[in-house]
Amino acid sequence: xxxxxxxxxxxxxxxxxxxxxxxxxxxxxxxxxxxxxxxxxxxxxxxxxxxxxxxxxxxxxxxxxxxxxxxxxxxxxxxxxxxxxxxxxxxxxxxxxxxxxxxxxxxxxxxxxxxxxxxxxxxxxxxxxxxxxxxxxxxxxxxxxxxxxxxxxxxxxxxxxxxxxxxxxxxxxxxxxxxxxxxxxxxxxxxxxxxxxxxxxxxxxxxxxxxxxxxxxxxxxxxxxxxxxxxxxxxxxxxxxxxxxxxxxxxxxxxxxxxxxxxxxxxxxxxxxxxxxxxxxxxxxxxxxxxxxxxxxxxxxxxxxxxxxxxxxxxxxxxxxxxxxx
Amino acid sequence: xxxxxxxxxxxxxxxxxxxxxxxxxxxxxxxxxxxxxxxxxxxxxxxxxxxxxxxxxxxxxxxxxxxxxxxxxxxxxxxxxxxxxxxxxxxxxxxxxxxxxxxxxxxxxxxxxxxxxxxxxxxxxxxxxxxxxxxxxxxxxxxxxxxxxxxxxxxxxxxxxxxxxxxxxxxxxxxxxxxxxxxxxxxxxxxxxxxxxxxxxxxxxxxxxxxxxxxxxxxxxxxxxxxxxxxxxxxxxxxxxxxxxxxxxxxxxxxxxxxxxxxxxxxxxxxxxxxxxxxxxxxxxxxxxxxxxxxxxxxxxxxxxxxxxxxxxxxxxxxxxxxxxxxxxxxxxxxxxxxxxxxxxxxxxxxxxxxxxxxxxxxxxxxxxxxxxxxxxxxxxxxxxxxxxxxxxxxxxxxxxxxxxxxxxxxxxxxxxxxxxxxxxxxxxxxxxxxxxxxxxxxxxxxxxxxxxxxxxxxxxxxxxxxxxxxxxxxxxxxxxxxxxxxxxxxxxxxxxxxxxxxxxxxxxxxxxxxxxxxxxxxxxxxxxxxxx
Numbered sequence: 001x002x003x004x005x006x007x008x009x010x011x012x013x014x015x016x017x018x019x020x021x022x023x024x025x026x027x028x029x030x031x032x033x034x035x036x037x038x039x040x041x042x043x044x045x046x047x048x049x050x051x052x053x054x055x056x057x058x059x060x061x062x063x064x065x066x067x068x069x070x071x072x073x074x075x076x077x078x079x080x081x082x083x084x085x086x087x088x089x090x091x092x093x094x095x096x097x098x099x100x101x102x103x104x105x106x107x108x109x110x111x112x113x114x115x116x117x118x119x120x121x122x123x124x125x126x127x128x129x130x131x132x133x134x135x136x137x138x139x140x141x142x143x144x145x146x147x148x149x150x151x152x153x154x155x156x157x158x159x160x161x162x163x164x165x166x167x168x169x170x171x172x173x174x175x176x177x178x179x180x181x182x183x184x185x186x187x188x189x190x191x192x193x194x195x196x197x198x199x200x201x202x203x204x205x206x207x208x209x210x211x212x213x214x215x216x217x218x219x220x221x222x223x224x225x226x227x228x229x230x231x232x233x234x235x236x237x238x239x240x241x242x243x244x245x246x247x248x249x250x251x252x253x254x255x256x257x258x259x260x261x262x263x264x265x266x267x268x269x270x271x272x273x274x275x276x277x278x279x280x281x282x283x284x285x286x287x288x289x290x291x292x293x294x295x296x297x298x299x300x301x302x303x304x305x306x307x308x309x310x311x312x313x314x315x316x317x318x319x320x321x322x323x324x325x326x
Numbered sequence: 327x328x329x330x331x332x333x334x335x336x337x338x339x340x341x342x343x344x345x346x347x348x349x350x351x352x353x354x355x356x357x358x359x360x361x362x363x364x365x366x367x368x369x370x371x372x373x374x375x376x377x378x379x380x381x382x383x384x385x386x387x388x389x390x391x392x393x394x395x396x397x398x399x400x401x402x403x404x405x406x407x408x409x410x411x412x413x414x415x416x417x418x419x420x421x422x423x424x425x426x427x428x429x430x431x432x433x434x435x436x437x438x439x440x441x442x443x444x445x446x447x448x449x450x451x452x453x454x455x456x457x458x459x460x461x462x463x464x465x466x467x468x469x470x471x472x473x474x475x476x477x478x479x480x481x482x483x484x485x486x487x488x489x490x491x492x493x494x495x496x497x498x499x500x501x502x503x504x505x506x507x508x509x510x511x512x513x514x515x516x517x518x519x520x521x522x523x524x525x526x527x528x529x530x531x532x533x534x535x536x537x538x539x540x541x542x543x544x545x546x547x548x549x550x551x552x553x554x555x556x557x558x559x560x561x562x563x564x565x566x567x568x569x570x571x572x573x574x575x576x577x578x579x580x581x582x583x584x585x586x587x588x589x590x591x592x593x594x595x596x597x598x599x600x601x602x603x604x605x606x607x608x609x610x611x612x613x614x615x616x617x618x619x620x621x622x623x624x625x626x627x628x629x630x631x632x633x634x635x636x637x638x639x640x641x642x643x644x645x646x647x648x649x650x651x652x653x654x655x656x657x658x659x660x661x662x663x664x665x666x667x668x669x670x671x672x673x674x675x676x677x678x679x680x681x682x683x684x685x686x687x688x689x690x691x692x693x694x695x696x697x698x699x700x701x702x703x704x705x706x707x708x709x710x711x712x713x714x715x716x717x718x719x720x721x722x723x724x725x726x727x728x729x730x731x732x733x734x735x736x737x738x739x740x741x742x743x744x745x746x747x748x749x750x751x752x753x754x755x756x757x758x759x760x761x762x763x764x765x766x767x768x769x770x771x772x773x774x775x776x777x778x779x780x781x782x783x784x785x786x787x788x789x790x791x792x793x794x795x796x797x798x799x800x801x802x803x804x805x806x807x808x809x810x811x812x813x814x815x816x817x818x819x820x821x822x823x824x825x826x827x828x829x830x831x832x833x834x835x836x837x838x839x840x841x842x843x844x845x846x847x848x849x850x851x852x853x854x855x856x857x858x859x
Contacts, residue, residue, distance in 0.1 A: 030735050030738075031734050031737060031738035031739070032737075032738040033453075034453070035737040035738045035741060036733065036734060036737055037379075037454050039378035039379070039454045039458070039757070040755065040757070040767070040781060041757055041780075041781075042378075042780060043767075043774075043780045044742075044774040044780050045774070046454070046457070046458045047780065049455065049457075050454060050455070053452060053453070053455075054451065054453060078451060080453050081377070082526065083371065083373075083376060083451050083504045084505070089526075092526065093527065151558065151565070152561065155562075156565045159565065159566070162565070163558070163561045163562045163564075163567050164551075164553055164558050164561065164562045164567065165553070266555050266558075267557070267558050269528075269551070269552065269553040269554070269555065269558055269562075271526075271527040271528035271552075275554075276527060279368055279527070279554070281734070282733070282734055283734070284734050
């Protein structure tokens with residue numbers, strides 16, 4: 001297990017280096033940030049001053065070398081636009097995204113698994129068919145359209161919920177979050193649902209498939225023959241077995257909803273990281289783009305590692321072996 | 327017994343909810359004294375000298391004042407200076423307003439102006455500095471606490487215009503870093519509102535400055551919310567979450583007009599959308615014969631070809647079909663009424679026969695082929711406009727292809743030193759509110775030393791325009807300068823240095839409970855939002 005983890009971490013370091021190179025040179029190829037930052041009526045001398053002030057007057061490889069040296073010391077550079085260290089900027093935005101993402105994932109588990117289990121347990125019932133048909137809609141409708149429709153129906157027409165933005169923050173155990181006020185929760189409801197919709201559908205379908213696959217299996221028959229109650233068979237034995245694909249997918253989805261909630265955050269004007277990255281790309285704010293993607297890669301690496309470890313907990317047959325030995 | 331427990335439980339849960347509701351409820355209700363503004367531009371800093379960027383300048387105006395203010399048509403009006411005049415060719419004297427206090431109670435005087443002039447060029451890491459507005463000043467003399475004199479190296483009539491975008495900070499903030507402004511410690515101005523809270527990318531909260539010299543604002547609390555997505559902004563307004571939004575997108579106009587709770591306010595903008603034409607190179611990369619080979623002689627250097635292009639464009643159709651009427655066909659550099667705008671310049675009439683005839687006279691009776699370039703995320707409907715212009719050119723015999731790209735890459739490609747394109751769609755907002763701004767940047771011969779033609783993407787050069795502009799920039803008398811500027815723009819347009827397309831119309835939408843005085847410079851000022859009686 002330890003060897004497995006060490007090997008994984010070394011691979012990750014390589015991924016990080018390649019990623020930073022790609023992003024660094026990619027952003028350089030797109031365009032010159034100074035053309036975007038500088039006031040339109042600035043003259044040539046002012047443009048040159050800005051290029052110098054942002055360190056863009058050096059050749060690109062020198063800029064990269066400078067970046068690597070600083071990054072090893074834990075400094076990923078200052079945002080060109082905000083004049084704030086990019087890590088600090090991302091961490092400022094992180095709580096908003098995390099609360100949105102955690103609510104979305106929670107919704108997909110709380111709604112998706114029971115509905116999926118039901119649909120798999122009683123595949124022929126009318127309710128199951130309705131669930132499955134709806135889940136297709138959840139899959140295929142584009143997020144931005146659903147988001148705008150949610151706003152239109154619940155905020156504009158019915159006026160039940162606020163249309164955009166993050167609500168009031170409450171403080172609980174020293175954490176400031178909009179989860180702790182009613183106003184905050186009201187603001188959170190629509191974007192979280194919008195972000196969760198795809199995942200709910202995914203979890204429903206996975207869970208249903210797992211149910212249908214497992215119910216006719218021998219171990220279920222054996223458990224029934226042993227006289228276990230139907231409840232125990234479904235909620236303990238079958239559930240354990242269908243959880244493996246679901247955990248994998250939820251693990252990946254956590255990463256997805258944290259890193260790429262861009263569309264939802266933009267439509268609902270949610271001040272999270274997704275909105276930051278899209279603004280930064282439009283502004284060619286390279287330090288933020290690089291730092292953001294590095295953090296995202298690290299997050300995915302950690303999540304994958306946790307998922308792998310969870311497998312071995314859920315299914316003792318899975319061994320986290322060193323590839324050389326197996 | 328059991329029922330009792332359940333009852334007790336139910337009661338306590340209800341009580342808890344009621345308690346939360348009471349605790350949270352009142353703050354939710356929008357107070358009649360509160361104003362919530364939804365803006366489309368992302369505010370990146372509260373430091374008024376860090377980044378010369380429209381959204382930042384817009385919010386800074388709430389907290390800070392300038393020596394000279396601009397009214398809604400960008401005419402200069404007294405701000406922290408009550409009057410200003412040139413006392414000789416190179417010296418300006420400004421009389422400062424008496425009895426003005428900063429938000430922390432400190433009195434304002436010439437020392438604060440000195441501190442501001444010191445801070446402007448100092449701000450570290452500035453991606454776009456305000457030093458371009460203060461560097462004409464070579465010497466500052468404080469005559470008395472309320473009189474200050476600026477000496478310039480050359481006669482410089484635009485100093486009051488330049489100073490109308492420089493926000494005055496307190497002398498205590500002279501060395502305050504940008505972060506101190508964002509956290510509010512240094513965000514102390516003399517403006518109509520005090521800083522309360524800034525959450526980047528989300529909102530800025532302000533409180534009324536009851537001691538404001540220019541009269542109290544109507545709102546005790548103002549929240550400026552950043553909602554960059556135009557549809558979301560419209561939805562927030564329709565849902566009643568905000569009172570007023572700016573940058574209304576054309577597609578939402580019919581819907582907003584139909585809503586009984588909402589009204590629109592509009593004014594002609596200071597922003598001209600135009601086509602820049604490469605007139606410097608003998609061969610320009612995107613003008614070819616119909617087989618795709620680059621033409622040996624750049625036809626865009628021929629005035630008749632440029633005039634033909636202008637005549638081939640149906641400006642009225644663009645305005646009506648793409649903008650639903652919310653734009654103005656343009657024939658000059660700034661709409662009538664702006665300082666130095668020529669009232670003789672009218673939009674070229676759409677006439678395909680005239681265009682074909684001009685092309686024939688220029689030696690291209692069978693036309694040629696070209697690719698025209700533009701951004702797709704910078705100006706309202708920019709891509710659609712270009713897609714409409716392409717076929718208009720094709721109809722007079724110029725096979726035209728349209729290529730658009732995001733501003734992030736287009737801006738670099740289209741300007742110095744790349745100059746990658748031949749025909750380009752660009753926009754220009756005159757920040758100073760007068761015609762020298764587009765003349766200097768777009769039409770003057772490119773010169774690094776003189777600071778001219780920095781955005782002259784076609785590298786147009788006309789000695790007559792340069793000469794008139796130079797004379798205007800050295801003429802302190804307003805009427806004489808306005809005449810010279812009008813003359814320079816007439817010369818440039820007669821020569822088709824660029825092809826004017828249309829002036830944008832700035833649109834605000836607001837609940838009928840409030841009114842707004844729309845501004846040519848696109849800013850949304852909470853001070854100018856009033857409750858409807």
